[in-house]
Amino acid sequence: MAASEAILMREPDQTRALPSNVEAEAAFLGAVLIDNRILEELTSPLKAEHFHAAVHGRVFERIQALIDRKAVVTPVTLKPYFESDEGLRELGGTAYLARLTADGQGLLNPRELAEQIYDLALLRELITVGRTLVEQAMDTSESVAPLQQIELAEASLYKVAEGAQTGSEAQSFGQATRVSLEMIEKALLSGGHISGKTTGLTSVNEKIGGLHDSDLIILAGRPGMGKTSLVTNIAFNAADRLRRDLADGIALKDSVGAAVAFFSLEMSADQLATRILAEQSGISSEALRMGRISRDEFQQLSFASQRLAELPLYIDDTPALTIGSLRARARRLKRRHDIGLIIVDYLQLLQGSGRSDNRVNEISEISRGLKTLAKELSVPVIALSQLSRAVEQRDDKRPMLSDLRESGSIEQDADMVWFVFREDYYVAAKEPKVPQGNDDPKVQEAHAAWQAEMERVYGLAELIVAKQRHGSTGKVRLRFESRITRFSDLASDDLRAAYGNDE
Template identity: 45%
Template sequence: MSDPPDTLNHLMNIASPTDNTDTPHTLESLLQRTPPANVAAEQALLGAILTNNKAYERVSDFLQPSHFSDQINGRIYEAISRRIERGQLADPVTMRAEFEHTGVLDEAGGPIYLAKLMNAMVGIVNAGDYGRVIHDCWIRRQLIDIGSEVVNNAYGARVDLDGADQISASEEALFRLATDKGQDGGFVTFEHAMAEALNTAAQAFNRTGDIVGLTSGLRDFDKKTGGLHPSDLLILAGRPAMGKTALATKIAFSAAQALLREAEDKGEKPRGSVAIFSLEMSSEQLATRILSEQSEVPGERIRRGDINQKDFDRFVRVSRELQRMPLHIDDTPAISLSAMRTRCRRLARTKGLSLVVVDYLQLMRPAIGTRPDSRVLEISMITQGLKAIAKELAVPVIALSQLSRQVESRDDKRPMLSDLRESGSIEQDADAVMFVYRDEYYLQQRQPKDSAFESTDKYQAALEDWHRKMALVHNQAELILEKQRHGPTGTIPLYFEGEFTRFGNLDLDHE
């Protein structure tokens, strides 16, 4: 049985009644209106499924019993679904005994309601459209509930949330509705997956260098990883003073520089940008660090104003060049996962997004409204959320992480995976885990003191040995790639210039 051409439009009009009066609606009057519902569409769909169970296949991937506005219709749909999922026939004859036993139809008039459903049936071809009408009404009702909650919270129903937290909670509720609405996801054919894999391989083949993804600005790192890849979560960890932020800033700046250069070669504006969420340092401090690195004027002298005219002119010239970089800094302290997700999505929509850097994940808060039972669970929610952002926006996400103090108790202070704070969830969710380590930092703390030696000769011998060891590790750092899901691991030597807090490539062949 097929429907007249205007049947679907008629049902949509029932779901979304219009008001032809010119009187503007107040919020109170809007909330008192009947929520969007389409009982006729629900009855027609149920009748179609009972007539031909193949109609269920048209809606089963997105329609749930809770989406029905009439609870009786929802319970009928649930009972039908249960029987079909077991591989059994669900028609008026087989379902009648179950309905009578459970009393589902009692409130609707008993078996007479079953006959009404059969009379309201639509053809299997139209079942998917009717299911989407029902689902759309459910989404609208959810939006009304979210809006009502926003209004109530704004009036003070949630005294534990300030205005900023209420915004984040509202954004989180809308995001959950947008992602959990049941229409996204599902299977993709192997043919489609193979086409995507072949396209990635073709891009790598056509490039002249070793980089497939976005460059990090670190030659040996790019060789080992192929660059920064979309949807990857990379953890960069280290003890304090190792240079985590400096290294992450170097990678972020190099990526932004590559995006700008690529756009200028094509005579276009950059189609992507780099987002840095700096939870520990202010945007001004981070900008000063980048300026110091690029202008080669020490940051401590910049802060003190201890620079001459030549240095200041170079400082200003470099700052003008850097203003064109597609680099965005958000220094909101203790930002929540939901707020970060919303801002990333907004930046991706307006400017394009190619890389996200988070400094650092232990300072983040989980989504507004969630109350994890433990710190480990909280970190797990954060790392899972960061991985979800990487996948949703198809961008690499670099998250900095602290290491536990147990590193300091070992003779060899090179970090290991077990040194990650709340390591289980971080290690599991990350596509790559890397540690920044500087032997020079620890060796510097072990400088011999004359008071510890019996004679001057022994002290001088120890001091000379210390100087020799310091010379071997001077301006050197290690990036230890401890885990890489898609490639080899290993240690990558880096150059570190402490005066400008700057990392770079280390050419060991010409030392």
């Protein structure tokens, strides 16, 4: 007799009265015991209480606890925890755990099995609400308040519905206030301007207060502006700050650094690593790629690579990811490495679920998915985005929100929108004819004027905060060293000169 049939025989009335699929529960648990990674790829918020057979719920709960401790879970490693379990004894004892993995049927569709288990649990909750409603409505005593019963029934239904949508319950205002106070205290301890994760750039932190959990930040710019360079700098700065804080004995919750997941859909992992090595060693990335470095520079490079070896920065360069796959991979990294920041380079290279009938709807689905991911994992998500070519048609090349390419939903879903703008990129493209000795004085004057303009703007960059839910918009001036692709804060003298020349 199958174990699932034994459960059915043991609890015949209850099982027939309520929707359930004990065989699906057994098949799913068997699949998880064969391949623990299945739990990391679930889309439904499955919990122990969703299993109809109580013994299955206990097995699932123990599996989760062991995986959270980074243990490998098999029938053998589970055995010590269930040797005295009465419910399991009725099914044949710990040998039942091995029988769960006997045929491996659940490996064919574990996600569908999990969704069915979860959906049936919701139906059982609905039945419980309905039965309670009927019993209370049948009560005709004088103390009955029909309107109050309706309100209670509505509250119960909303509780079931909210559980289906989010898998979590609403917080009281007191809980939310405590979280807010913790953020304020963190900002105070950090020197008065960071309540989230650090960008590593003091001027940017002062403008935005750091990168806030659950926020979606869109960083956009035309090609050549340095979008990838900026997020690579931020990724390194956040990861390095966490590494240093932990080495100094600062608790993880008190650090403004973060372990970083970098999803690079355009560049390979080794190209990103080369950029970071160039930035940290001070050797140009072009020289690194060509191998044109001296022995001293190679030693610099070696020291830099040793510093970076333990950096909590995880690069996933899988091309053509769907938004669903990216979210599954991010959840896995959160579970394994407790990542505190996600970077996506870039949004338009992600694919939707395939259900959208046009590209605008697909981009809307992707931007909503990224915002949902930020809230689900409670981490900031920075997604790079392209800009339309409309920028190039204007005299002032500074981007605007209307330049975000393909969908207004990107602006709508984002908590912050940043634009990177480098005036020297456009000024360099306008270089007039280089004067020769016998050229017209006007040619020489034109080139001299261009050279003066180039000297004024060379190495200056603007981070334009075009949207910010938490504060004001505006510009932050930065220094950009194109040779080593590094953004940094402007020195005081440079800052005065840059803002003195502002329009």
